[in-house]
Amino acid sequence: MSLLVVGSVALDSIETPFGAVQDAVGGSATFFSAAASLFGPVQLVGVVGTDYPLERLDFLRARGVDLAGLEQEPGESFRWAGRYSLDLNSRDTLETRLGVFAEFRPRIPPAFRHAEWLFLGNIDPVLQLEVLEQVHAPQLIACDTMNFWIEGRHEALMRLLERVDLLLVNDGEARQLSGDHNLMRAARWIQRHGPSMVVVKKGEHGAMLFTRDFAFSAPAYPLEEVFAPTGAGDAFAGGFVGYLARAGVLDAPHLRRAMIYGSALGSFAVERFGLERLIDLQPDELQERVRHFRELTAFEDTMPLAAHA
Amino acid sequence: MSLLVVGSVALDSIETPFGAVQDAVGGSATFFSAAASLFGPVQLVGVVGTDYPLERLDFLRARGVDLAGLEQEPGESFRWAGRYSLDLNSRDTLETRLGVFAEFRPRIPPAFRHAEWLFLGNIDPVLQLEVLEQVHAPQLIACDTMNFWIEGRHEALMRLLERVDLLLVNDGEARQLSGDHNLMRAARWIQRHGPSMVVVKKGEHGAMLFTRDFAFSAPAYPLEEVFAPTGAGDAFAGGFVGYLARAGVLDAPHLRRAMIYGSALGSFAVERFGLERLIDLQPDELQERVRHFRELTAFEDTMPLAAHA
Numbered sequence: 001m002s003l004l005v006v007g008s009v010a011l012d013s014i015e016t017p018f019g020a021v022q023d024a025v026g027g028s029a030t031f032f033s034a035a036a037s038l039f040g041p042v043q044l045v046g047v048v049g050t051d052y053p054l055e056r057l058d059f060l061r062a063r064g065v066d067l068a069g070l071e072q073e074p075g076e077s078f079r080w081a082g083r084y085s086l087d088l089n090s091r092d093t094l095e096t097r098l099g100v101f102a103e104f105r106p107r108i109p110p111a112f113r114h115a116e117w118l119f120l121g122n123i124d125p126v127l128q129l130e131v132l133e134q135v136h137a138p139q140l141i142a143c144d145t146m147n148f149w150i151e152g153r154h155e156a157l158m159r160l161l162e163r164v165d166l167l168l169v170n171d172g173e174a175r176q177l178s179g180d181h182n183l184m185r186a187a188r189w190i191q192r193h194g195p196s197m198v199v200v201k202k203g204e205h206g207a208m209l210f211t212r213d214f215a216f217s218a219p220a221y222p223l224e225e226v227f228a229p230t231g232a233g234d235a236f237a238g239g240f241v242g243y244l245a246r247a248g249v250l251d252a253p254h255l256r257r258a259m260i261y262g263s264a265l266g267s268f269a270v271e272r273f274g275l276e277r278l279i280d281l282q283p284d285e286l287q288e289r290v291r292h293f294r295e296l297t298a299f300e301d302t303m304p305l306a307a308h309a
Numbered sequence: 310m311s312l313l314v315v316g317s318v319a320l321d322s323i324e325t326p327f328g329a330v331q332d333a334v335g336g337s338a339t340f341f342s343a344a345a346s347l348f349g350p351v352q353l354v355g356v357v358g359t360d361y362p363l364e365r366l367d368f369l370r371a372r373g374v375d376l377a378g379l380e381q382e383p384g385e386s387f388r389w390a391g392r393y394s395l396d397l398n399s400r401d402t403l404e405t406r407l408g409v410f411a412e413f414r415p416r417i418p419p420a421f422r423h424a425e426w427l428f429l430g431n432i433d434p435v436l437q438l439e440v441l442e443q444v445h446a447p448q449l450i451a452c453d454t455m456n457f458w459i460e461g462r463h464e465a466l467m468r469l470l471e472r473v474d475l476l477l478v479n480d481g482e483a484r485q486l487s488g489d490h491n492l493m494r495a496a497r498w499i500q501r502h503g504p505s506m507v508v509v510k511k512g513e514h515g516a517m518l519f520t521r522d523f524a525f526s527a528p529a530y531p532l533e534e535v536f537a538p539t540g541a542g543d544a545f546a547g548g549f550v551g552y553l554a555r556a557g558v559l560d561a562p563h564l565r566r567a568m569i570y571g572s573a574l575g576s577f578a579v580e581r582f583g584l585e586r587l588i589d590l591q592p593d594e595l596q597e598r599v600r601h602f603r604e605l606t607a608f609e610d611t612m613p614l615a616a617h618a
Binding site: 181182183188202215217223224226253256257290291295299300 | 491493494511515517524526527532533534535562565568569605606607610
């Protein structure tokens with residue numbers, strides 16, 4: 001498999017009701033790679049400043065993430081600071097310092113340009129389009145976006161969607177993008193504008209996949225302790241695309257399993273701050289959680305109903 | 310099977326963004342029976358006023374619902390009027406007129422007292438306890454409640470819970486009752502106070518079952534058009550308990566399937582106003598939807614992960 005991710009590599013400062021962390025390794029490309037590298041090698045393209053503690057990305061390298069596309073530019077790294085509400089369902093951004101990320105123009109190293117699987121992390125859709133100009137016919141182009149781009153870069157985003165196979169968004173973003181509150185209709189709207197597949201992430205309510213042929217619903221893993229939701233969406237994407245890249249097939253059975261692997265990775269991500277839980281996550285722990293997902297949803301078909309008495 | 314439901318039989322006036330209906334047949338016992346009678350006979354205990362259009366309950370009788378426990382008292386029937394928000398996720402109560410329901414004291418006819426399956430619809434927990442005094446050792450005692458009783462009849466409700474096997478509540482009620490935002494911990498709290506099983510209904514996000522041995526997650530059926538949510542919770546309960554009563558077994562495979570039958574009945578209920586969709590619902594339509602639920606959630610286990618490249 002050859003799997004390329006383009007996105008942010010950041011330093012996150014997070015406050016939750018359970019504690020706080022300063023300058024933790026974060027960013028969409030980082031979380032994605034940490035999850036996807038459980039399935040096979042990953043190629044990462046991003047940018048950091050001269051202040052970035054690069055040694056803290058060594059665990060990615062050790063897991064087969066090729067950081068040849070991670071540029072280091074003079075200046076500060078992208079920093080985000082946020083505070084979560086008591087129920088962890090909402091958050092306030094305390095500070096966003098783009099630093100070198102403000103001038104980021106993704107340059108895909110020649111060795112990465114034939115990637116068969118591509119994930120465009122949540123960056124300016126203009127840049128996501130620039131990535132597409134540099135790669136050769138991936139088997140799957142998946143991308144993420146956010147409210148900021150839906151509002152401020154609508155035209156570029158719509159041009160991007162025409163060229164994308166799979167859009168992963170959260171429920172609020174799907175509603176905002178389509179202007180439709182009903183998630184099924186929202187997904188159909190998105191499909192009419194390009195992506196044949198849409199994943200709608202619903203946080204503690206799980207995630208749904210809509211393809212042209214079927215819909216699939218994955219529950220959230222019921223956790224007694226959710227520690228910090230940062231990165232869960234990118235870990236989901238890493239599990240989803242990483243699993244598909246490893247399988248090498250895009251049929252219904254594999255897409256269904258990809259939803260479960262994505263959900264499993266997302267559930268691990270929220271168990272601790274930042275990447276903490278993903279760094280030492282072992283393949284057998286992942287398999288065990290996938291088995292739990294099956295127990296959580298499987299039922300046997302079925303006793304026929306007789307006519308009424 | 311012998312399945313007894315005690316609850317309200319009402320007239321509902323509902324406004325949604327899609328239309329309005331006046332004095333539609335409603336009430337927890339009515340919705341429950343309409344759903345449960347697809348599985349077998351049901352015994353109903355409730356009260357209506359002299360103004361109630363009893364002939365509009367004929368469809369229940371035709372489906373094997375024994376209305377011998379439905380008393381008719383001098384006075385007005387219980388009327389509820391409400392208006393749903395644009396997204397159908399919230400509603401304002403416009404009017405509640407209890408009428409004869411204000412003085413309701415459930416009297417279980419002798420022929421109903423050996424019911425093996427009992428559902429206590431959402432009424433005053435003091436009355437729910439009075440029902441328990443009149444029945445002989447049902448195999449399953451299930452009950453519903455609401456914010457009004459959690460706040461105003463807390464002590465009686467806690468006494469009731471000690472004697473109940475299964476509590477069905479929505480997510481907000483589970484949180485309110487337990488004082489815990491986390492639904493898994495909320496369910497565990499409820500289990501510590503009596504019911505060995507808890508169903509948490511999450512509306513458009515599906516439902517979860519917690520037993521002492523396992524958790525099960527049922528998705529909501531993805532509908533492009535949700536018409537009116539009234540009665541969905543009672544239809545769910547009717548499908549859940551009705552299926553179990555018919556099966557006659559309370560083991561894990563049947564409880565899982567009961568969750569799907571409940572979810573299916575809930576999904577039909579919201580497709581039209583009030584009971585409209587349930588009245589003419591055919592067993593083969595129900596089976597077809599259960600099959601769809603399986604397609605929506607089933608995935609094959611699983612490709613083992615190799616070590617990283």
